Amino acid sequence: MLYIGIDLGTSAVKLLLMDSEGNIKNIVSKEYPLYFPHPGWSEQKPEDWYEQTMLGIEELLAGADKSQVAGISFGGQMHGLVILDENDEVIRPAILWNDGRTTEECDYLNNVIGKEKLSEYTANISFTGFTAPKILWVKNKEPENFARIKKIMLPKDYIAYKLTGVHCTDVSDASGMLVFDVKNRKWSKEMCDICGISEEQLATCYESYEAVGTVLPEIAAKLGIPETVKVAAGAGDNAAAAVGTGTVGDGMCNISLGTSGTVFISSRNFGVDKFNALHSFAHADGSYHLMGCMLSAASCNKWWMDEILKTKDYGAEQAGIEKLGENHVYFLPYLMGERSPHNDPAARGTFIGMTMDTTREDMTQAVLEGVAYALRDSFEVAKELGIKIERTKICGGGAKSPLWKKMIANILNIKVDIIESEEGPAMGGAMLAAVACGEYASVEEIAAKIVKVVDTVEPTPELAEKYEARYQQFKQIYPALKPVFQVIK
16 A cells, blocks of 8 residues: 655645555655745745645656555644634634744743743743744734634644545644643643633644544545545654654654754653753654754754855865864854744854854854754753663754764764654654554554664764863853843844
């Protein structure tokens, strides 16, 4: 049988076709626009997602035996607010995960409602990217739109609805809304009341590997696939990437170097760190996970290369970097503000330490190292919880850089496992579809069967020691500049 994984990303939808054994048969990517109507705002049109997804599926299945398609599932950008009216029409463009307009609403949630209450209700505190403050923003700033809301959805769930006619979500993606009781895997009545919404306005919540329905007859006819094709709930992009990299079960770790960057730690047990510096979410395997999320990771390198150096030859720019652990230039990778562990939307990207002999290579190196140092910031919080991580998987566009992987192994001082397929969320989506169709009994079973480690980047004691000293310097920079960020907004 064949399974389709749909990774609804920020810049494009990536579609993957996988067979029962985990072999990738085809991959297709379709881009769509990103809109910035005001400074700090970030929006997309859900209609664009659906249009490009349908075109992508048609292209993905060209030449395949469509009668063998059994299931479809998703990984998707988290936290985005999609609101539908009584006719299930989109009311306004989706407000995305990296949108920073909700500072006032976050202040209200964290300081008036209170972080302790939020953590009690949802296991998390408010961040500007989360969905609850976006709901409050629409309520406060666009009351006419708020009054029209019949359904509140997340990005990937809008695609699932268009395919099946079912308003659905999954526990991992719902965890990032700040309206979900993570510990008990259900909607929080208290948070619904705070946001001024009803539970009926929220989608039905499923486990990630559960089927929510089958494709609508008209969809099946348009795509040329059987009407029996099951659609599984899927997962938020990071949980789906974790499935795709085999980061399931207890005490496993995955680092994602995508537009954003994450440290993802799976756990059988529910847990929250005392400062809520890490997110505590439900996992797509039926258990839980802790996650540190930085808003700009590979996107920092893309910005530096494309916008500043005006080059697309990323490899050539990295080729001249040789003196690892000796760079005096530091880069704070907060181009979109920062989430974990600082929760500071006012933070900004910053170079510091340049001298007259600073080179182009030093600056490029600082960007790559800055992302790795910021990932370690979240890693340190996990260590404070007594979680011992000795190795991690890695995925995302940045994971294609051997140099970056070497930096991460030595800056975090852990082994970095390279897997055969680095397709992340799309692969995870296809795997969840296979579980929903009964091809495998559990997420852990399919991960054990098809995820293969093909190489490992190990830290070296000398380089790890050098980077330890550099990290101790790096972590002093943000606290020193935090007051400055407040006045240069």
